[in-house]
Structure formats: C-alpha cells, structure tokens
Amino acid sequence: MSYAIVYSSRTGNTALLAKTIREILGEEACVYFGPPDAQALAAQTVYAGFWTDRGTCDEEMARFLQSLTDQAVFLFGTAGFGGAPAYYGQILERVQANLKESVRLAGTYMCQGQMPQAVRTRYEGMEDSPRRTAMLSNFDRALGHPDAGDLERLRQAVTR
C-alpha cells in the first residue's frame, strides 16, 4: 500500500519521528517524504507530522490536512509539554478538526520534544512562582526527547 510522510519541523524533533516512520515502513512504497506538498495526496495513507504551536498543529500543516480528501491519515506530533496524556488528547482533537469526514484516521502518536535553550533562559528571567518552577522542570524533562523510548512507542503505534 502506498504511503507518504509529510511533516513540519522547526528544530528537528518531528523530523526525527518522520525519519523513524520511513525506516519502519521501508522506502519502496513511499511516494513522498518532505514538507507539506500536494504530491503527497497521491498516497493511500498519509503520515502527517506536526510540531505543536499554541495548542494545535502549525498553520502550514493545518492547511495541508484540510486538503486531504479520501486518504487514510496517521497523525504524529511533538509538543514541549509532556506528562499529561489528556493534553495530547486535546491537541489531537484540535488537529483532527482540520480533516474532512471522508478522511479515515488510521492512528495517532505524540511525544514530548525538547525546546531551545532560549526558552529556558526566558523562564529563568521570570519572577519566582509555582508556575515558573513547573515550567523549568518541564523544560528539563523535555531535554533529550524524542528519545529511544519515544521512538519505540512510535514503532508500536505505526505497526499496530
């Protein structure tokens, strides 16, 4: 069955998931691998990867998802905040709102993605508060993600 992997990634976290999916599925049936592009629409299954931007997928990916018609889609993404599965559920719900009813959801996967050091520096400059402490510890927990465990769980979700 033909597939495409379409992803947007600013700092490489989502790109790592995209490359891992290509390794899992093999290159033979891959009709497209890269940033959002109409070429991907020819595939039967589209693996669509996004980085989380203010609680949903980035705008470029939203527009691409809206252009899908009758393909199956597997949504994968990374987010700076981790630790609460319900948070990923909310993000995925907003991302899925871009899909037409004729598009079948084949699966989903999300994990934490590390953030640039500049984000920590910004948190450090904030006045001390429980929120600042929580943001700093979330930042530190995100370091190194996606890690080997995240990629293994991705493999399980893709081959399920």
Ligand SMILES: Cc1cc2nc3c(=O)[nH]c(=O)nc-3n(C[C@H](O)[C@H](O)[C@H](O)COP(=O)(O)O)c2cc1C
């Ligand atoms: C402008 C901007 C907005 C972001 N908004 C969120 C957000 O709402 N929730 C979240 O969990 N992470 C947010 N992040 C963190 C990124 O989604 C996260 O680091 C992601 O793994 C980046 O993926 P990439 O390396 O593929 O670009 C934001 C990052 C940036 C730069």
